[in-house]
Amino acid sequence: MRFDEPILLYGAGREARSTRAFIKERAPRTKVFVTVDSGETAIEDAEAIAPVDLPAAVAEKRFGTIVKSPGVSRYRPIFAVAREVGITVTSNLNLWAEAYREGRFVIAITGTKGKSTTATLVHLMLTESGLDAGLAGNVGLAPLEIADKHKIVVFELSSYQTADIGFSPDIAAITNLTPEHTDWHRTVERYYADKLNLIDRDLPFLVALGARADENPLVIEALRDRTRLVPPLAPFIEDRITSAVARSRLKGEHNLDNAILATQIALKAGADLEGVVRGIAKFVPLPHRLEEHTFGTTTFVNDSISTTPEATKAALNAYKGKRIALIAGGHERQQNYSELATLLGPSGVTILVCLPVTGDRLATAAYAAAPDIEVLEAASLEAAMKALATRTARFDTIILSPGAPSYGQLESDGKVFRNFEERGAAFVAMAEKLFAGEDKAPTR
Numbered sequence: 001m002r003f004d005e006p007i008l009l010y011g012a013g014r015e016a017r018s019t020r021a022f023i024k025e026r027a028p029r030t031k032v033f034v035t036v037d038s039g040e041t042a043i044e045d046a047e048a049i050a051p052v053d054l055p056a057a058v059a060e061k062r063f064g065t066i067v068k069s070p071g072v073s074r075y076r077p078i079f080a081v082a083r084e085v086g087i088t089v090t091s092n093l094n095l096w097a098e099a100y101r102e103g104r105f106v107i108a109i110t111g112t113k114g115k116s117t118t119a120t121l122v123h124l125m126l127t128e129s130g131l132d133a134g135l136a137g138n139v140g141l142a143p144l145e146i147a148d149k150h151k152i153v154v155f156e157l158s159s160y161q162t163a164d165i166g167f168s169p170d171i172a173a174i175t176n177l178t179p180e181h182t183d184w185h186r187t188v189e190r191y192y193a194d195k196l197n198l199i200d201r202d203l204p205f206l207v208a209l210g211a212r213a214d215e216n217p218l219v220i221e222a223l224r225d226r227t228r229l230v231p232p233l234a235p236f237i238e239d240r241i242t243s244a245v246a247r248s249r250l251k252g253e254h255n256l257d258n259a260i261l262a263t264q265i266a267l268k269a270g271a272d273l274e275g276v277v278r279g280i281a282k283f284v285p286l287p288h289r290l291e292e293h294t295f296g297t298t299t300f301v302n303d304s305i306s307t308t309p310e311a312t313k314a315a316l317n318a319y320k321g322k323r324i325a326l327i328a329g330g331h332e333r334q335q336n337y338s339e340l341a342t343l344l345g346p347s348g349v350t351i352l353v354c355l356p357v358t359g360d361r362l363a364t365a366a367y368a369a370a371p372d373i374e375v376l377e378a379a380s381l382e383a384a385m386k387a388l389a390t391r392t393a394r395f396d397t398i399i400l401s402p403g404a405p406s407y408g409q410l411e412s413d414g415k416v417f418r419n420f421e422e423r424g425a426a427f428v429a430m431a432e433k434l435f436a437g438e439d440k441a442p443t444r
Contacts, residue, residue: 001065001088001095003027008049008057009034011069012041015092018142019067020046022095033063037072058082065090070160073184090166093157096143097167104148107265108155110162110198111175111210113311114258116286117250118175118210119156121262122269124282126152129266129275137161139286152269160184163194168203171230173265174219175258176212178310182333196222206230208264211257230264237263237273244280251290252318288424290318295435298392303401304424309340312403316347325351325395327384327427329359330404340403341365344373350394351376353384358404380410381423385430392435400427 001007003026009016012034020043023030034046041048049057057063058081065088068074079089109119116139123140126133134150136143137157146153157165159180177195185191193200199207200222208230213219223229233241238260245259263276271279285291291302299322303315312328326349337358344352344366353376354363366375374394378384381400388398402409406423410416417423 005064006031108169114175124279125266315401329355382412
């Protein structure tokens with residue numbers, strides 16, 4: 001990146017703040033602008049540009065570089081216009097590579113689901129093996145925050161980041177691939193291409209694939225050459241990992257798959273088997289990912305990060321044998337809930353509470369596929385929890401696994417969640433409030 005021209009930060013979150021600090025350290029006199037679509041432009045020593053004024057600023061070429069935050073779609077017309085007039089559009093991740101990639105061993109992990117758990121496990125396995133490894137991306141530090149602090153860097157990357165990643169890792173991994181984020185990528189096909197941009201390259205770096213990715217023809221096509229694959233684990237090692245996972249806080253078959261994938265990556269990066277096993281034992285479930293609480297006689301599972309039907313299926317699979325009340329539904333992304341509806345009964349769901357907007361389609365599918373399940377439709381999460389508090393004889397576990405984003409979703413009358421973290425925290429708070437004193441005979 002050139003520092004002799006002004007720079008625009010598009011976004012004002014954690015990555016933007018770390019980019020500002022990086023610019024200040026490298027070129028303290030460089031002029032920095034910031035623009036956001038909504039919220040505050042709270043970036044130190046940066047001049048705000050209102051979104052309505054941005055087209056004119058681009059046309060006038062008031063800056064030489066735009067550093068785009070991941071949540072801002074690269075397919076917005078303003079970025080095409082910027083490139084046409086000679087403005088570079090880049091990212092915090094690509095700036096990290098320009099400054100710090102050389103001499104580091106890089107592991108980059110993506111996938112529709114499981115990437116955070118897999119990346120966290122790889123990092124634990126490496127550090128428990130005595131290796132100097134750091135964790136960055138969507139978990140851990142922002143790329144420019146981790147800088148050159150470690151010899152090995154494990155990146156957990158979203159499709160927003162893999163879409164325009166400008167460098168190749170030493171080991172890349174894909175956990176799985178199902179439709180998501182079509183509002184950012186515009187089409188499902190483009191989502192797939194942007195996700196697979198991480199591995200769809202001629203360079204001969206190693207690639208590790210999760211069990212569900214290895215069966216996906218799009219992934220195999222992007223791989224190009226199967227000789228690039230990290231080999232599967234030896235049977236005795238896989239047995240050791242399966243046993244370690246059974247004793248750990250990793251729940252569900254999908255997390256066993258994540259642990260096996262993480263082991264393949266970590267061993268190839270220099271970890272030893274004992275360090276791998278210790279890493280599994282040290283794993284603590286990430287917030288809002290099958291995060292378990294108990295209040296009164298009921299188990300509550302906060303899986304608010306679940307934004308696809310596939311994630312909800314995995315959550316149900318992790319609680320086989322339980323009588324489940326499932327809360328699902330959220331922002332519409334035109335995802336298919338038909339298969340999920342057929343799995344509700346076999347998974348032990350006794351009550352399904354559907355939230356707007358996708359809950360309407362899920363309810364319709366459930367009425368047809370699972371007529372024995374009680375289906376409730378609630379306008380807000382608070383209404384859903386209150387309804388379940390009057391039906392405690394019908395379940396022992398309540399799972400919030402929406403299978404849809406939280407955008408525009410009501411917590412209670414008039415209050416809207418800003419993100420899945422707020423949704424998950426509200427779920428746990430309501431569970432404690434409504435169920436912690438549960439000592440009376442359950443109602444029906």
